[in-house]
Amino acid sequence: MKHHSIHLSPRHLCVVAAAALLSACGGGGEDTTPKRVEIRFAAVNGTQPVACGTRLPSVGTAGVAADVHDLRFYVGQLALINDKGTAVPVTLDSNAWQLTQGDEAVTLIDLEDASGKCANADNTKEMNAVVTGTVPAGTYVGLSAQMGVPETLNHSAIAGGKAPLDIAAMAWSWQSGRKFSKIEIDPVGGITTAPTSTNPHGGSANTFYVHLGSTGCAAKVDANGAAVKDPAGNPVYTCAAPNRMAFTLPAFDAGTQNVVLDIGKLFSGSNVTQDGGGPIGCMSGTTDPECPAIFSQLQIAYGAGASGLPINGGAAQQLFSARAK
């Protein structure tokens, strides 16, 4: 092993002495201290910045104007990609927007401030647009992450849960998990809903929802019939369709760029003035007529019996991109 070499190069000496003599190394040195990172998220509609109060001029296949109604999503397993192509997980700071448990990490990106059409009972003024933490020293060129809550964190209790998994609005009780995204718009002129067996004449609605989340979830039961718990005491679930969106930005510089989510693209294949059945918009159900167009943008395999996994690792997704600050 090279540790036994008696011939230390200047570079080796610099590493040994880094803590005390960092500045002395001059141009030939290498900083081994972990790097602080701050990765900022933003929402856009093409080139238009999007927030509560923004009216998107032309949304989806019907080309209608729409107002932002909610704009929140969980980002999990965020990593920076180094110059060797390796995805290195960001060690998250501990704060009310971020949670790490074992190998799983999640941040709530909350881009709504309860203003404008976001002034709803379950919206809040507090916002968070950043993931903060550290990565080991190195050269980083890209970013990869999921829109979603990692599995073992997903089914934890809401009440008394750890932030940011204690947000009631992000609870998704019917699948015993979380809404990965709560992205909602109000098309100007409203939404016409198709006749249903309970409402034969159809109706109208105001808000087109995109609630992404794991579906087909069932609690794991052991041979004795008891619910299996993880070390944190939460019941263990398996979900038929995990529905976590994967995205990779091969070229990303946190210093000069934001990660932007293009809301216009998300709705680009949807007619947001119509709802053909199921919940208004897409709430990830496997038979919701509004979901295929949304899941196509998310690049998640969708439908009865589909895997709910990213298609080709999300390689073709265009929702998330790097953009100059």
Next chain:
Amino acid sequence: MMATRWLDDPQGARATGRLALAGATLALALSACGGGGVSVTDTTATGPGPGGDGGWTWSLPAGFPVPAVPADNPMSAAKVELGRFLFYDARLSGNGTQACASCHQQSKAFTDGLAVSIGSTGVPHPRNAQPLANVAYSPTLTWANPSLLTLEKQMEVPLFGDAPVEMGVNDGNKAEVLARLQAADSGYAARFAAAFPGQAEPISWANVIKAVASFQRSILSAGSRYDRFNAGTGTLTANELRGMQLFFGEKAECFHCHGSPNFNDQFAHATTRVLETPFHNTGLFNIGGTGAFPEPNRGVFELTGKPADMGMFRAQSLRNIELTAPYMHDGSIATLEAVLDFYAAGGRNIESGPQAGDGRRNPFKSDLVSRIDLNAQEKSDLVAFLKTLTDHDLVTNPKFADPFKK
């Protein structure tokens, strides 16, 4: 944590009820009590700690095993009493208009008499309210959700759910709702402190849920005329006895899905070895002949998206069924007589309108629901028997009653 084991008593549980103990650290005090029931004191929770004020004594009816209780929420008298106050307190809803008890009324065996319940903001729920008697034995808690396995987890749905809104607690008001409980004149500070000793801030949502769950588990019902008949302390009429024979016999075959001590087929307890949580399609719908049920009431299918789960709902407990009309997950059948007509026909044929379709031919229908051709006398006998399952003590017992009512 709980290591008690309940065994069937070959001499008849009604006589003595017997428990075998496992676990050296457990100290259980047993006594046969009036009516053939069993009293089990769980003293593991005695003293300072999560259990609070000296543990809990189950007064179990004959034939009822010790319920499974989550290890992190052991029963205590203080929690049950706190939970009773919270259950009946409209301050617990976002707009202060609705309590748990609004949709789970004691007089109706903890249902609300509506086809579907209405939430605190006026939004109708797609489903009929659940009765709560003996819910401690239910491995799943709702009409069609196999993923909700504890009352604590389930309660997040009515509290925080937004589709539909039930109690209407949300991020904008959840602190305010707790502050209402914290208010000096509410009497809750002492009750929470007693139920959750040693906690710096016991008035929390996690503890609200734990207390209400404990109260719900305390709602046991086995005081019906049928129970007294079974215990040898009461009689049934000839009409009711004929109904009972039909119920448990191979003609009507009701018992296949309603055969547990709770008259359903999802019954679990502390030492359940093989947990079964069956759901059934009973042929209520068959829209367009495709097997479809109307959204958002397609049963387990709503969660799984699996075709075979279409129309799969949980068999309801028939205890107190006389008091819980209307019936079915959507409250679409008004009377017990009409329910029997439905099962006698082996499903429901809807001839016209947007829900048209012959449910009797639903491709996903349970094989256990087949045409049984009950005559008028048999239907009358079965209804008479079902009415013997009413526990009048349950609906008047002060232990389960509204503590705010003077």
